[in-house]
Amino acid sequence: xxxxxxxxxxxxxxxxxxxxxxxxxxxxxxxxxxxxxxxxxxxxxxxxxxxxxxxxxxxxxxxxxxxxxxxxxxxxxxxxxxxxxxxxxxxxxxxxxxxxxxxxxxxxxxxxx
Amino acid sequence: xxxxxxxxxxxxxxxxxxxxxxxxxxxxxxxxxxxxxxxxxxxxxxxxxxxxxxxxxxxxxxxxxxxxxxxxxxxxxxxxxxxxxxxxxxxxxxxxxxxxxxxxxxxxxxxxxxx
Numbered sequence: 001x002x003x004x005x006x007x008x009x010x011x012x013x014x015x016x017x018x019x020x021x022x023x024x025x026x027x028x029x030x031x032x033x034x035x036x037x038x039x040x041x042x043x044x045x046x047x048x049x050x051x052x053x054x055x056x057x058x059x060x061x062x063x064x065x066x067x068x069x070x071x072x073x074x075x076x077x078x079x080x081x082x083x084x085x086x087x088x089x090x091x092x093x094x095x096x097x098x099x100x101x102x103x104x105x106x107x108x109x110x111x112x113x
Numbered sequence: 114x115x116x117x118x119x120x121x122x123x124x125x126x127x128x129x130x131x132x133x134x135x136x137x138x139x140x141x142x143x144x145x146x147x148x149x150x151x152x153x154x155x156x157x158x159x160x161x162x163x164x165x166x167x168x169x170x171x172x173x174x175x176x177x178x179x180x181x182x183x184x185x186x187x188x189x190x191x192x193x194x195x196x197x198x199x200x201x202x203x204x205x206x207x208x209x210x211x212x213x214x215x216x217x218x219x220x221x222x223x224x225x226x227x228x
Contacts, residue, residue, distance in 0.1 A: 001171075032215045043204060043219040044156070089156060093215050099144055099208065100169060101217060103156040 002027040002094035006104025013080050014112050021107045023090035024072040032093040033066060033073050034101070039086045047088075048075070080111045117220035119205050125226045131193040134223045137186055138207030146206040146217060147180055147190050156204075162188065163210065195227045 003026040013019050025033075031052040036044035050057045050064045050073065057064050061080075066073040077084055087108050091101040118137040126132055138145045146161040160170040165182045173180070177196070182188040192199055202224050206217040 034216065043221050045219070046216055049216065098169065099163070099210075099215055100146060100158045100161050101148075101156075102158070105155050 002030060002092055002102040004090060004092050004102050004104040006090050006107060008107060009105065010108045010110070012110045012112060015080060015082060017080055019075075019077045019080055019084070019109055019111075021075045021088055021090070021109075022072060023074070023092075023104050024070075025092040025102075026071065027092070027094045028068075028071060030092040030094050033064070034091050035062075035064060035075050036089045036091065036103075037086045038089065038106075044089060077109075080109075082111050082113050085109055085111045117205055117207050117218055119203075119220035119223050121223060122221060123224045123226075125228065126195055127228050128196055129194045130227075131191065132195045132199075132225060132227075134190040134203050134205075134225070136188045136190070136205030136220060138188070138205070139209075139218055140186070141209065142207035142218075143185070143210045144208045144217075145182060145188050146208075147188070148204045148206065148219075150202045150204060150222075151200075159190070159203075192225075195225075197227045200225055200227050 006023045034049035037047045038044045048062050048064050050066050061078050063076045087106045089106050090104040120135045143164050147159040150156045158172040160180045162182045180190045202222045204222045205220040208217045
C-alpha cells in the first residue's frame, strides 16, 4: 500500500520567515495530495491540495509543489504569522479507486513572534 | 450544512466496556471514513464506506472493532470490549465521490479514554 514520509517533525521559524515541509510517497499511481492543518484539540482542515497533473499550486501565502518523477511534494508558507502555528499533515490518495488518505506523520510548526 | 457531526465528543470508560461512536456525514456525500489519531501512530485509516458498503477495513485493528453504516446519514464504530490502548481521538470524515478532487471533510472527533 501507500506510504508517506514527512519531514521535519518539528519546525521553528521567526515571524515573517518562510517554512517548508517535505513529503515523499511510494505509490506512483497516487494522484491527489492534500495538506491539512490541525490546531490543538481541533479537527484536521484542508488548506491546499494538488492533483498529479499539476506541478505547482498557490493560494495567497501557501503553495504546494509536486515532483511526480521523484515522488515528492512540498508545502511552502511565506511570511509566516503566529496563527500559522499548528501541526501540518501531508497526505496522498493511493492507487486508483482507493479513496482513503494515507497521512504523513505530521510537522509541528512553531512561529515565534 | 452543519458539516460532519460526531457524538459523543468525549467518552471515558473502563476497560472491558462497550463503546459506540457515532457519525453523521455531510448530506449527499457518498464516502464515509473512520480515522484514529494517536501520538504514536499518527492519523490512520480504520475503515471506509462507499454508498453504505464497507470498501476497505484493513485498518481495523482486530475483531474488537466493528463499523456499520445502516443508511446514508449514519455510521457507528463500536469497540467491544474496550482496552486502554484504544484511547485515541476518532475522526469521521466524508467526501463526495463525483467531486473534482477527493476533499475529505472531518468531523470534530471523539476523544476516547479507556481506563
